[in-house]
Amino acid sequence: MTNTPAQNAFGTINVAAILAESAARRPEATALIVGGEETTYKELWEQTRAYAGALRERGIGPGDPVAVLIPNVADFARAYYAVLALGGIVVPVHALLKAAEIEFALRDSGAKLLVCAAPLLGEGAAGAGRAEVDVVSVMASEGAGVPARLEAEAAVAVPLESYVPRRPEDTATILYTSGTTGKPKGAIGTHFALMEQVNVLLTGTFDVRAGDTVFGGLPLFHTFGQTCVLNAGLRAGATIVMCPRFTGDAAVEFIHKHGIDVFFGVPTMYAALLEAAKTNPVRPRRLRYGISGGSALPMAILEKFRDVFGAEIHEGYGLTETSPVASFNHVGTKPRPGTIGTPIWGVDIEIARPEVTDRIELLPDGELGELVIRGHNLFKGYLNHPDATAEAVVNGWFRTGDLGTKDSDGYLRILDRKKDMIIRNGYNVYPREIEEVLNEHPEVVSVAVFGVPHETRGQEVAAAIVPTPCSTLTAEELTAFAKTRLAAYKYPRIIEFMTELPLGPSGKVLKRELAAVYGEKSAAATVFHHLAGSTHSPGVIACHF
Structure with a gap:
C-alpha cells in the first residue's frame, strides 16, 4: 500500500x-572553538x-x-x-x-x-x-x-x-x-541513516561524553568529519576544537593547549602527529584515546602512538555509502590491532565471493572475499546513477569493493581494495601487507604501495616512501630490509622517495595518482628509483586534507 x-x-x-x-x-556549554573564538550551543x-x-x-x-x-x-x-x-x-x-x-x-x-x-x-x-x-x-x-x-x-x-x-x-x-x-x-x-548512525556511535561504539573536548581536524565536507566529529560531537554535548588547516605541529599544539580528550584522524594524520611530537614530547594531560578510519592504520603507527601519547587508537571501517561507520574496535573493549573490529549495532557485515557479481554468495569464516554490508546505515543510492546503484547494492547488501576476512569472533580484517590488489607473475600481492612491513623501518614516515604495468610479469610492485627529515636511507637499503620480511614475489622492485604523498579529501593516499606519475615518468624515461642504491631526491606532490 x-x-x-x-x-x-x-x-x-x-x-x-x-x-x-x-x-x-x-x-551555555561551549560547542565550537575556532582560533580564539568560542561559540556556545x-x-x-x-x-x-x-x-x-x-x-x-x-x-x-x-x-x-x-x-x-x-x-x-x-x-x-x-x-x-x-x-x-x-x-x-x-x-x-x-x-x-x-x-x-x-x-x-x-x-x-x-x-x-x-x-x-x-x-x-x-x-x-x-x-x-x-x-x-x-x-x-x-x-x-x-x-x-x-x-x-x-x-x-x-x-x-x-x-x-x-x-x-x-x-x-x-x-x-x-x-x-x-x-x-x-x-x-x-x-x-x-x-534516518545519519541520525541512527550518531545514536549508535554514542551508545555503544565510541565513548564521547558531554564536556569532552574533541579534535576537529577531519574535513567537515567529508562523511568522517561530518558524522563522527560534528554530528556525534554536538549530539553528545562535547566541545569541538576546529582545525581549519591540519598540520602535525598544529595537532600537537591543540592536544596540549585545549586538553583534547578524543582525537579523530586518518592514518596520514597520525603519522604527521607522531613526526611533530618528536620535537614536542610532552605527554598530553587528558587524551583518552584516538579514533582512526579512512584507510588501513599501520601497526607501527598504532604502537608508536601508544608509546608517545600513552593512549590507544581504536580503528574502524566505513564508507560514504555506509554513513560512514560499519565496524569498529568498540571503545570499552581492548582493541585488536590489525583488525577493523566488529560490526556496529544493527549492522551486518559478511564476506562474499568477489567474482560473483549478480548475487551475494557468502563465504565461511576465515575465507578471503569481499566485504558486504547491510543495515540501517546504508545510503539511498547514487544520484542520477541507477545502474551504479543496482551494481553496488545486491539483494540488500552493499558491495564495498574491499577484500578481507572475518574470524569466528566476528572480527574483520581488510587486506586491500579489489582494484588495488597487484597480480605479479600470477601471484596475488596485497599492498597493505607490504606497507605494514615498510612502516616498521625507523626512517620511514609513511608509505604507499601500488602496482604498475610490466611487460612480462603483468604488474610490478612499487612503493612511494616519505622518509624522516635528513634521512640518508637508500632504495637498496630499504629493499634489503623488505627482502628479509617478505616473500620474493612481494617485496617492491621500484622505490620512489617523496616529500609528501597525494591525499584525497578524507586523507586517503591517492594511489591512482602515484601510478599515473610513474606512467608519466616512465614515458619520459625518468623512471622511479630502482634498485641501484640511489639516495632519495624527493619529488613534490601536493598534500592536502
Whole structure:
C-alpha cells in the first residue's frame, strides 16, 4: 500500500535536531572553538536559525539542494544545520576543488544555491557562474566585488522558529565520492541513516561524553568529519576544537593547549602527529584515546602512538555509502590491532565471493572475499546513477569493493581494495601487507604501495616512501630490509622517495595518482628509483586534507 502524507505524519525526524536539542540541554556549554573564538550551543543554534531565515528569504525550502563550500570553521556548522533545518539537502563541496569540478557538483546535484566562504570564492564563484547557480558568501567583509553576504541577510531576516520535520527516508545530504573510477557520484544520505548512525556511535561504539573536548581536524565536507566529529560531537554535548588547516605541529599544539580528550584522524594524520611530537614530547594531560578510519592504520603507527601519547587508537571501517561507520574496535573493549573490529549495532557485515557479481554468495569464516554490508546505515543510492546503484547494492547488501576476512569472533580484517590488489607473475600481492612491513623501518614516515604495468610479469610492485627529515636511507637499503620480511614475489622492485604523498579529501593516499606519475615518468624515461642504491631526491606532490 502506498503511504500518504497523513500516514507519515508522526514518522518525523531531522538531523538539525542534533543541534537544537543539545542547545536546549546545554545552552551555555561551549560547542565550537575556532582560533580564539568560542561559540556556545545556544549561540550556535540562534545563529543557525538566523541563517535559515535568510536562506528561506532566498526561496530555499524542503527538498532543495544547497551546496556548501566552507572549511572547518563555525560557519560550516551554521550553514549545514540551517539548510537541514529548512528541510533542504546539504551538498558539501571539497574545499580544494577547481571551478570545473565545482560546476559538476552543482549541476549534478541540482543545487539551487552555493554558500561559499570568502577565501574560496575564486574557484567557488567561477564554478557557480558556469553552473548558473547563485552564490551567497560567509566570512566576507563588505566591499566591492563581494557577493551577497549571508551574515548581513541573516541580521535582518526573521529567524526560523524551529526545524522542519522530515520523513526518515527523506534525503538529508548528497556527498560526492572521490571518483576513483571516473566522475564522482553523489551518495544520497537519509535523515534516518545519519541520525541512527550518531545514536549508535554514542551508545555503544565510541565513548564521547558531554564536556569532552574533541579534535576537529577531519574535513567537515567529508562523511568522517561530518558524522563522527560534528554530528556525534554536538549530539553528545562535547566541545569541538576546529582545525581549519591540519598540520602535525598544529595537532600537537591543540592536544596540549585545549586538553583534547578524543582525537579523530586518518592514518596520514597520525603519522604527521607522531613526526611533530618528536620535537614536542610532552605527554598530553587528558587524551583518552584516538579514533582512526579512512584507510588501513599501520601497526607501527598504532604502537608508536601508544608509546608517545600513552593512549590507544581504536580503528574502524566505513564508507560514504555506509554513513560512514560499519565496524569498529568498540571503545570499552581492548582493541585488536590489525583488525577493523566488529560490526556496529544493527549492522551486518559478511564476506562474499568477489567474482560473483549478480548475487551475494557468502563465504565461511576465515575465507578471503569481499566485504558486504547491510543495515540501517546504508545510503539511498547514487544520484542520477541507477545502474551504479543496482551494481553496488545486491539483494540488500552493499558491495564495498574491499577484500578481507572475518574470524569466528566476528572480527574483520581488510587486506586491500579489489582494484588495488597487484597480480605479479600470477601471484596475488596485497599492498597493505607490504606497507605494514615498510612502516616498521625507523626512517620511514609513511608509505604507499601500488602496482604498475610490466611487460612480462603483468604488474610490478612499487612503493612511494616519505622518509624522516635528513634521512640518508637508500632504495637498496630499504629493499634489503623488505627482502628479509617478505616473500620474493612481494617485496617492491621500484622505490620512489617523496616529500609528501597525494591525499584525497578524507586523507586517503591517492594511489591512482602515484601510478599515473610513474606512467608519466616512465614515458619520459625518468623512471622511479630502482634498485641501484640511489639516495632519495624527493619529488613534490601536493598534500592536502
